[in-house]
Amino acid sequence: MSQITNSVHTAGAILSIDLDVIKSNYQRLCQExxxxxxxxxVKANGYGLGVGPVATALWQAGARTFFVAQIDEGIELRAVLPDADIHILVGFLHGSDDAFSQFNLIPVLNSLDQIDRWKGRGRCDVHVDTGMTRLGLAPDEVDQIPNGLDIDVLMTHLACADDKDHPLTHQQIRTFRQVRDVVAHKRASLANSSGVFIGPEAHFDLGRPGCALYGINPTPHQENPMQNPVRLQGKIVQVHEIDTQSSVGYGATHALKAGQKLATIAVGYADGYLRSLSSKGVVYIGEQEVPVVGRVSMDLISIDITGLDCEAGQLVDLIGPHNPPDCLADLCGTIGYEILTNLGSRYKRIYKGE
Structure with missing residues (x-):
């Protein structure tokens, strides 16, 4: 029996990821x-876009230092980038000794307990909590860091970086500057994607952007300086000519009138097209905006194509040049990060510039 593959012919949708755009976004951040x-x-599988191709592209663009959240993510990344510095944000968990040594991973130590257990094992980072109240040492614990700890990066994380005028942003920068003075001669890192665009006072010694690499706007109150590398095209599987008053989808939440025309798309919430886009989402057929009608179901959505000439097998843009992830996020009250990291496994993925 021949092996069944997820091809453009058998898949319900095609997810195209332009690696050259990701490289260009990295270079734009370097310029800033x-x-x-x-x-x-590159945590969360390269923000949903595939850590292997994404990390390889970023290495080609010049990145040599990478951050992931989980130890298993670091192990997976090591197989892709044997020479990269790979930092693990969750830190030095109990029982993880062998993984760090075997795969040459660098833990971000988040507590005095982790620091005490790591001593003498090699390079590490130290995370100081300057206002996020999530992970990291309290600032008044910094003077308890033992001498001789091989610190590569001293870091903190901004809570409100996308609002550079937020009082907490300025307070965190001041606090981190004071902490850096205590832990002298170590690389300091504060700037996430939005932090890169705050200005030199937030740059310190190492920027560590994430979402901006993948086209999410790091300056949400201004025009997006990044490019969108993602295009998600769903396939029309059936067209319906409505000849009598009826409804569409679960719960009969959307009424239809005679003369309307619907198309059913083979994408649903199992693919990461969020259920909260029910009767809120829009797709594009060429330059034409088309509304999602009725509830998003597990495998299907319906769109109103009244007045348009469409047929089964045709592709429509669920994410693309006219509706990037941030636009979908605005429609359903979330953020572009969630849109990207929920992109499903049933799509046929095509990498441009690989």
Whole structure:
């Protein structure tokens, strides 16, 4: 029996990821940072776009330092980038000793307990909590860091970086500057994607952007300086000519009138097209915006194509040049991060520039 593959013919949707755009976004961030080196955050499977191709593209673009959240993510990334510096944000968990040594991973130590257990094992980062109240040492614990700890990066994380005028942003920068003075001669890193665009006062010694690499707007109150590398095209599987008053989808939440025309698309919430887009989402057929009608179901959505000439097998843009992830996020009250990291496994993935 021949092996069944997820091809453009058998898949319900095609997810195209332009690696050259991701490289260009990295270079744009490097330009913003000036002489400050730029790391790359590739956690959550490269923000849903595929850590292997994405990390390889970023390495080709010049990135040498990478951050992931989980140890298993670091192990997977090591197989892709044997020479990269790979930092693990969750830190040095109990029982993870062998993984760090075997795969040459660098833990981000988040507590005095983790620091005590790591001593003498090699390079590490130290995370100081300057206002996020999530992970990291309290600032008044910094003077308890033992001498001789081989710290590569001293870091913190901004809570409100996308609002550079937020009082907490300025407070965190001041607090981190004070902490850096205590832990002298170590690389300091504060700037996430939005932090890169705050300005030199937030750059310190290492930028570590994530979402901006993948086209999410790091300056949400201004025009997006990044490019969108993602195009998700769903396939029309059936067209319906409505000849009598009826409804569409579960719960009969959307009424139809005679003369309307619907298309059913082979994408649903099992593919990461969020259920909260029910009767809110829009897709594009060429330059034409088309509304989603009725509830998003597990495998299907319906769109109103009244007045348009469409047929089964035709592709429509669920994410694309006219409706990037941030636009979908606005429609359903979430953020572009969630749109990207929910992109499903049933799509046929095509990498451009690989």
């Amino acid at each position: 940072l000036g002489d400050v080196p730029c790391a790359a955050v």
